[in-house]
Amino acid sequence: MHKNGTNCFAVIYIPFYALQCAQQKRVLEKHALQNGPLDQLAFDVIETDTLRVGEQNPNDDASSVLPAALLDQEGMQVIELNYAAEDAGVQPGMSTSQAIARASELVLYKRSPSNEEHLQHTLLQLGYRYSPFIENSAPGICALDLKGKRIRKHQPWLRELLAHLRSIGLKAQAGIGSNPEIALQAAKIANPILEILEDCQLLQSLALESLAPSPFLLDILKNWGIRTLGALTRLPREEIGQRLGLEALSLWDRAAGRSTKMLQLIQPPETFEESIDFEQRLETLEPLLFVLRRFLERLSLRIESIYLLIAELHLVLTLEDGEKIARILQIPAPTREVDTLFGIAAQYLETLQTTAPVTGFHLKVMPSRPAGHQFDLFQGGLKDPNRFFQTLARLAALVGNEKVGLPQRLDTHRPDSLQMLMPELGWSRKNVKKSGRPNTGPGLRRYRPGIAARVELNDAKPVLLQSSLISGRILEVRGPWKLSGNWWDRTRWETKEWDIALDNGGLYRLAQKTTNFNEDLRRTTDVNDERSASLALQGQWEVVGVYD
Amino acid sequence: MPVSPEIIELRKILAERYPQQTGSHSLCIPTGWSPLDSLLGGGLPKGAITQLLIPNISSGGAIVLHEIIEAMQDVSQYVALIDGKDSFEPAADHPLLLWIRCHNVLQALKATDLLLRDGNVSLVILDFKESPDKDLRKIPGSAWYRFQRITEENGNTLLTVTRHPIVSSAQITISTMHRLCLDDLSTQRTDLIKLISLEIIRLRIQQDYRYA
Numbered sequence: 001m002h003k004n005g006t007n008c009f010a011v012i013y014i015p016f017y018a019l020q021c022a023q024q025k026r027v028l029e030k031h032a033l034q035n036g037p038l039d040q041l042a043f044d045v046i047e048t049d050t051l052r053v054g055e056q057n058p059n060d061d062a063s064s065v066l067p068a069a070l071l072d073q074e075g076m077q078v079i080e081l082n083y084a085a086e087d088a089g090v091q092p093g094m095s096t097s098q099a100i101a102r103a104s105e106l107v108l109y110k111r112s113p114s115n116e117e118h119l120q121h122t123l124l125q126l127g128y129r130y131s132p133f134i135e136n137s138a139p140g141i142c143a144l145d146l147k148g149k150r151i152r153k154h155q156p157w158l159r160e161l162l163a164h165l166r167s168i169g170l171k172a173q174a175g176i177g178s179n180p181e182i183a184l185q186a187a188k189i190a191n192p193i194l195e196i197l198e199d200c201q202l203l204q205s206l207a208l209e210s211l212a213p214s215p216f217l218l219d220i221l222k223n224w225g226i227r228t229l230g231a232l233t234r235l236p237r238e239e240i241g242q243r244l245g246l247e248a249l250s251l252w253d254r255a256a257g258r259s260t261k262m263l264q265l266i267q268p269p270e271t272f273e274e275s276i277d278f279e280q281r282l283e284t285l286e287p288l289l290f291v292l293r294r295f296l297e298r299l300s301l302r303i304e305s306i307y308l309l310i311a312e313l314h315l316v317l318t319l320e321d322g323e324k325i326a327r328i329l330q331i332p333a334p335t336r337e338v339d340t341l342f343g344i345a346a347q348y349l350e351t352l353q354t355t356a357p358v359t360g361f362h363l364k365v366m367p368s369r370p371a372g373h374q375f376d377l378f379q380g381g382l383k384d385p386n387r388f389f390q391t392l393a394r395l396a397a398l399v400g401n402e403k404v405g406l407p408q409r410l411d412t413h414r415p416d417s418l419q420m421l422m423p424e425l426g427w428s429r430k431n432v433k434k435s436g437r438p439n440t441g442p443g444l445r446r447y448r449p450g451i452a453a454r455v456e457l458n459d460a461k462p463v464l465l466q467s468s469l470i471s472g473r474i475l476e477v478r479g480p481w482k483l484s485g486n487w488w489d490r491t492r493w494e495t496k497e498w499d500i501a502l503d504n505g506g507l508y509r510l511a512q513k514t515t516n517f518n519e520d521l522r523r524t525t526d527v528n529d530e531r532s533a534s535l536a537l538q539g540q541w542e543v544v545g546v547y548d
Numbered sequence: 549m550p551v552s553p554e555i556i557e558l559r560k561i562l563a564e565r566y567p568q569q570t571g572s573h574s575l576c577i578p579t580g581w582s583p584l585d586s587l588l589g590g591g592l593p594k595g596a597i598t599q600l601l602i603p604n605i606s607s608g609g610a611i612v613l614h615e616i617i618e619a620m621q622d623v624s625q626y627v628a629l630i631d632g633k634d635s636f637e638p639a640a641d642h643p644l645l646l647w648i649r650c651h652n653v654l655q656a657l658k659a660t661d662l663l664l665r666d667g668n669v670s671l672v673i674l675d676f677k678e679s680p681d682k683d684l685r686k687i688p689g690s691a692w693y694r695f696q697r698i699t700e701e702n703g704n705t706l707l708t709v710t711r712h713p714i715v716s717s718a719q720i721t722i723s724t725m726h727r728l729c730l731d732d733l734s735t736q737r738t739d740l741i742k743l744i745s746l747e748i749i750r751l752r753i754q755q756d757y758r759y760a
Contacts, residue, residue, distance in 0.1 A: 382626075382668045391666040395648055395659055403649040407638040418638060423646070441733045442740060443610030445635040445678055476730045501730045506605035545637065547728060548602070548610035548677070 008146040008197070009180045009263075010154060012127060012161065013187035014172045017140025019070040019080045021116045022109035024169035028294055029278060032287035068107045069099055075110055114275050119170060122302050124268035126164055129305035130157055135180070135263040141187075143180045145263050158193050168298045181259035185210060203257065204230030213251050217244060229255035272299050273314075273364035281320050281357035285349060288317075288358060292349070293342050295363045300336045303367050309334035311368030313345055317352075318360030325354065333385035334368045340386045347393055392423065414485050414493060415511075415544065416446060442547045444509060450542030455510065462498055462510060470508065470543055476501040480512070497544070507547035513540050577670055577705050580619030584612070587746050588720065592671065595699050597692065597706045599718035601749070602677055606728040608744040609677055609709060610637075615741065616707070617645055620671060628669040632656040633678035653683040657691060660706070664695060667702040675709045684714055692717040713750070721750035 014020060067085035069078045078094045088103035100106055116139060123142050127134045133145035146154065158174045165172045175186025176195040185203050186194040188210060196202055206229045208221060226232050232240075233256045241249040253259055274295040282288055303310055311334040317325040329344055345363075382388045395404045405420030453467035462474050479498035486492045498510040578591035585591045592598050602609035613629075613636075620627045621644045629636060634649040646669065650656040656674060663672050676684055696717035699706050708715050715721075726744045 384666075384668060387666055388668040391662050391668070392646075394662050398658055398662070399648060399650055399655055403634070405647065406641075406643055406645060407636075407647050408641050409638065416637070420647070420649075439737055440735060441737065442606070442608060442728055443614045443639060444637040445610055446637045447678075448634050478730060478733065499730060499733055504605060505727060507728055507730060507733070545635070547606050547733065548608065 007178050009183040010144045010146055010176045011183040011187040012142045012172055012174050014140035014170050016080060016082055018111055018116055020170055021119050022070055022112050025112045025115050026109055032290040066105055066107055067103045070109050070111055073111050118274050121269050125302045125305050126161055128268045133265050136266050143263055155193055162192055164301055179259050180261055181254045182257045211251060211254050217247055272302055274298055275362040277360045281359050283357045289346055291361055292345055296338050296341050299365045300338050304336055308367035309336055309370055310365045312366035314364040316362040317358050319354055319356040320359050321356040332389045343390055347390060413483055444545045445548050446545040450544045453541045453543050455541045467543055472502040472504050474500045475503055508543050509545045511542055511544045579616050580623040581615045583746060592705045592707060593719050594705055595703045596719035597696055597715055597717055599715040599721040600709045601713060601723040603711050608724055608726045614639055626669045628663050628672045630656050630659045630674045632676040635678045653679050664698040667704060671705050673707045677709050689716045719752050722746050723749050
């Protein structure tokens with residue numbers, strides 16, 4: 001607890017950041033390839049695994065963790081290692097074979113810069129949720145200026161922040177201090193939160209290396225027998241400055257908790273993306289869905305930190321042959337609900353067929369503000385637009401895209417001319433345009449396609465109908481109604497229609513197509529055969545529908 | 549949880565001010581087509597299946613269908629029409645009608661299942677009038693009970709249009725027996741509607757029970 005008005009800083013510190021990022025990627029891939037369950041249980045497993053190999057908290061029993069080391073991008077040299085690996089004699093700069101020779105059970109990880117970058121963005125975005133004054137201090141380190149924050153107790157929100165980081169597979173520590181340096185040192189020794197505001201004695205026992213002095217300066221101080229911060233601050237400041245220069249003065253100030261360093265404030269990046277390059281190619285959908293869900297959870301958490309919603313999903317799949325498949329999925333009603341977003345993306349992936357196995361996956365989400373709706377008392381939009389558009393996609397997959405939608409008549413007299421419009425994202429009752437309804441007669445049930453028939457004529461009027469489904473004596477007839485159109489081009493059509501009453505009690509519409517040079521025929525007929533095709537259709541009868 | 553007195557008071561005020569919108573709103577979906585609404589005491593029962601039987605050829609079934617769709621549109625309600633044989637002929641543009649043109653009975657049943665589970669559309673019409681009897685007879689009775697369960701859970705309404713009574717779980721079965729003649733083709737629609745008489749031929753009292 002501290003008094004308002006005094007300086008107060010918090011630092012979020014992720015120890016062995018690059019190593020933890022690599023471990024997180026490995027665990028994600030491992031569980032994806034093992035077809036792990038797509039629920040929270042899977043993430044508990046990830047966390048356990050991460051702790052097993054990556055734990056480095058000084059208070060933990062070092063023997064309970066496996067030595068782990070991070071290799072550079074080429075996979076040649078060790079660049080970071082945990083305490084267990086250090087205890088086993090592994091040192092940064094060693095080659096892979098040297099490291100394994102020192103510790104046979106050493107687990108090696110390959111560095112993943114893209115994952116580190118995305119997770120650093122996550123760290124900054126989560127930090128920004130709690131303070132607008134943040135500094136991107138270093139990879140895995142974020143400093144927050146808590147000036148003006150009207151919360152007296154910092155532990156609860158810091159615990160929440162650490163829990164968020166833990167949920168995405170990163171184990172972090174937090175420190176609070178009267179200046180960024182003290183807060184950082186507190187974070188480094190915290191378990192998991194340490195608050196040092198007045199008593200700096202806790203820091204005195206820290207090794208000089210914790211302030212990362214230059215090797216030259218560190219060497220001199222060690223030769224003098226100075227190994228801790230306390231030992232350094234017991235030396236007179238001016239004497240140190242005279243003998244070792246400005247760097248030593250700065251080191252002394254930092255060791256004494258008198259650092260006057262200002263935070264270099266930044267705005268967290270507004271890009272929300274996650275990507276992974278798989279070490280093993282993916283040939284089935286389940287691993288990809290596992291990774292997709294994990295990414296969506298992380299991105300949703302990041303978007304939540306800035307109080308926005310997800311409006312678009314940009315998916316890019318990299319195939320083994322180098323081809324990239326990109327798709328933008330719009331979310332009808334922007335949301336942060338992982339289940340909804342996952343359902344939409346998974347539905348697309350389930351229908352996707354690729355020519356080669358997947359080797360990489362990139363997901364970017366576009367944030368959006370919550371849409372404001374003000375419905376009147378008895379009107380509203382769809383209850384759940386996201387679910388509705390998912391259902392529409394399923395219906396389209398079931399019956400075909402052209403068979404689902406809102407019917408709209410085309411501007412022509414040609415019978416059965418209509419188009420199906422897919423409801424748009426803003427499909428709502430307010431968009432209704434009143435259109436004229438028929439004033440006369442019953443409705444028609446149309447046979448699609450029409451039923452081919454043989455018709456006997458008497459005095460140019462149909463008297464007998466024979467077809468595969470409907471046959472009988474025609475009792476009464478109205479017509480013919482002559483219809484034609486598009487006479488000026490190759491899509492011309494001409495038909496005569498009769499309304500008939502059959503002896504079975506039914507009222508039917510009968511058509512005699514004299515010319516029907518439609519699109520299908522045009523494809524199969526060249527210009528020279530145009531006349532012959534027209535002639536072939538002359539006199540073709542069909543029952544087009546029944547009045548009901 | 550007990551309803552607060554303010555809510556009860558608000559409901560009373562709304563019922564007095566908008567009698568056509570409230571009242572039986574929790575029990576049925578008014579279609580806006582008065583012959584049907586008056587017959588059923590307010591509209592199609594919510595959370596249940598209604599079966600419309602049209603046993604004869606050319607007996608006004610399409611008129612009933614068109615009137616319901618247009619009336620629902622007039623009161624700005626979404627309707628989904630699952631067309632079992634792709635035979636619906638839109639007489640006007642229907643911006644609130646979602647039309648699913650199926651090729652066969654199986655497709656139509658799957659589409660009905662999807663739409664009922666979706667729950668966004670309050671009235672789903674399943675038109676099997678033109679579907680072959682041999683295909684309809686193959687529909688297991690359990691399919692209709694499953695639909696009944698979904699409508700109960702989601703509070704939407706399924707209206708089936710068939711020639712024969714096949715929907716074993718329908719709460720209400722209504723029928724129209726009118727026979728159209730050729731002169732009716734030129735009769736005003738308003739006059740034609742008066743000729744079509746709907747009648748309830750089966751009414752199943754809904755048991756007040758809950759599924760485990």
